[in-house]
Amino acid sequence: MEEEKETPPKVKKEAPPKVAIVTGANKGIGFGIVRNLCKQFDGIVYLTARDVERGKKAVEELNQLGLKPEFHQLDIDDGCSITEFANFIKDTHGGIDVLVNNAAIAYKKDATEPFGEQAEVTLRVNFFDLINVCSALFPLLRPHARVVNLSSSSGFLQRIPGDRLKEKLGDPELPRRNLIRLMNEFVIDAKAGTHANTGWPDSAYVVSKVAVSALTRIQHREFLKDPREDIVINHVHPGYVNTDMTSHQGPLTIEEGADAPTYLALLPPLSESPKGDYIWFNREIVDWVNGPVPSTKE
Numbered sequence: 001m002e003e004e005k006e007t008p009p010k011v012k013k014e015a016p017p018k019v020a021i022v023t024g025a026n027k028g029i030g031f032g033i034v035r036n037l038c039k040q041f042d043g044i045v046y047l048t049a050r051d052v053e054r055g056k057k058a059v060e061e062l063n064q065l066g067l068k069p070e071f072h073q074l075d076i077d078d079g080c081s082i083t084e085f086a087n088f089i090k091d092t093h094g095g096i097d098v099l100v101n102n103a104a105i106a107y108k109k110d111a112t113e114p115f116g117e118q119a120e121v122t123l124r125v126n127f128f129d130l131i132n133v134c135s136a137l138f139p140l141l142r143p144h145a146r147v148v149n150l151s152s153s154s155g156f157l158q159r160i161p162g163d164r165l166k167e168k169l170g171d172p173e174l175p176r177r178n179l180i181r182l183m184n185e186f187v188i189d190a191k192a193g194t195h196a197n198t199g200w201p202d203s204a205y206v207v208s209k210v211a212v213s214a215l216t217r218i219q220h221r222e223f224l225k226d227p228r229e230d231i232v233i234n235h236v237h238p239g240y241v242n243t244d245m246t247s248h249q250g251p252l253t254i255e256e257g258a259d260a261p262t263y264l265a266l267l268p269p270l271s272e273s274p275k276g277d278y279i280w281f282n283r284e285i286v287d288w289v290n291g292p293v294p295s296t297k298e
Helices: 028-040 052-063 079-092 115-140 163-169 176-192 204-224 254-265
Strands: 018-022 043-049 070-073 096-101 141-150 232-236
Touching: 018 028, 028 043, 028 052, 028 096, 028 254, 043 052, 052 070, 070 079, 079 115, 096 115, 096 254, 115 141, 115 176, 115 204, 141 204, 141 254, 163 176, 176 204, 204 232, 232 254
Parallel strands: 018 043, 018 096, 043 070, 096 141, 141 232
Antiparallel strands: none
16 A cells, blocks of 8 residues: 655745835935835835946945945946846846836036037937836836836926927827827927927926826826736826925925825825826826916925
């Protein structure tokens, strides 16, 4: 008679740790978001920055507060850097649970570069590079992931003067290719000095952030059709914050500016709202197309 063999107990595999990523996070609002996530997010938080020295210095500053973010170099304006970072995250963690797209640039009011150059560089970094980052990292998003795109009060659709442009950009079914075409047209018009005649404002930053918000609405529609469950994306105006970006003119602290983005990054599973929405720094949902906005001062 054969002896019965004992079946070894099944070892339950532990779920991999959750992963949060914040781009452009060595200072300002991005730094504040990392600080918040280190305190509130149950997982690994990556502080990414273009400059390795500045990024590691920011991590050391957080270490002194008892917080333990990880650092990885990421230059969103460098395709090789984006690919290397995406491969690192895939090989090391296999997925992403929170992605905060914060990295951006803005020319100062007294900038001497020609407006056409400002338009080309600003749209490249704030819009086209954002698309490249999303293309590389979105395939790694896990079910229930949260994505936050940093927009601005400058990204409110009504900041675009031309009615024809507002109608196109505000189309709830705006195709991605049409948005890209419009942004390329703006750069061409800016270089030719005809942008005002075609309905664009005299601010490349405004156009870039309107583009970020319009892109978010498109990405929201795409996530609704995604087989991965409950991936939520929102766009947020963090407030007029006292940072290098605002030449320290903003009345809000970095802590205040990081509040709404952190709130969106940590929305609980299966949240019905906000979802694909434009969020003001006080966490209020704003109609991106028509408004009104709660305040024009911050």
